[in-house]
Amino acid sequence: MSYVFVNDSSQTNVPLLQACIDGDFNYSKRLLESGFDPNIRDSRGRTGLHLAAARGNVDICQLLHKFGADLLATDYQGNTALHLCGHVDTIQFLVSNGLKIDICNHQGATPLVLAKRRGVNKDVIRLLESLEEQEVKGFNRGAHSKLETMQTAESERYSQNRKEILGEIIMYPYICLY
The missing domain is CATH 1.25.40.20 (Ankyrin repeat-containing domain)
Structure with a gap:
């Protein structure tokens, strides 16, 4: 024991x-x-x-x-x-x-x-x-792998962040980013 x-x-x-x-x-x-x-x-x-x-x-x-x-x-x-x-x-x-x-x-x-x-x-x-x-x-x-789940979540997060950034650029096209 x-x-x-x-x-x-x-x-x-x-x-x-x-x-x-x-x-x-x-x-x-x-x-x-x-x-x-x-x-x-x-x-x-x-x-x-x-x-x-x-x-x-x-x-x-x-x-x-x-x-x-x-x-x-x-x-x-x-x-x-x-x-x-x-x-x-x-x-x-x-x-x-x-x-x-x-x-x-x-x-x-x-x-x-x-x-x-x-x-x-x-x-x-x-x-x-x-x-x-x-x-x-x-x-x-x-x-079902944890890796696949993590990759899917990361991909969705990236996609959402990209949409938000593009939305900001479209809404405020004259803002200088440098």
């Missing part, structure tokens, strides 16, 4: 987040059933899903998901739960429920990059590498 260190110096008084940190499934379930928000955050923007995933508590991750936790939630550094995760079963759960393996945080790091930096166990690294490879193969088979 691999453990990921999550600095909890900003201990929370929020019972649900503490239950996620402690891995207390039954208490987490009671809190969620009584109406606690599954997307509540700590002072660093981490949700219960972030905290449970970092500790490999896949059962709590599944419970939070069942109660509507946002799997795409990011903390203040842009990390999803997958960025903080260092456990094979939790990674498989998050990816199978729609989290993209190649998502980058605010520093441009993917979950694989962060896992390598943290030195998590080799099984986790192999799984993340395999998932990234599958993502690349899907991209090469003609899956």
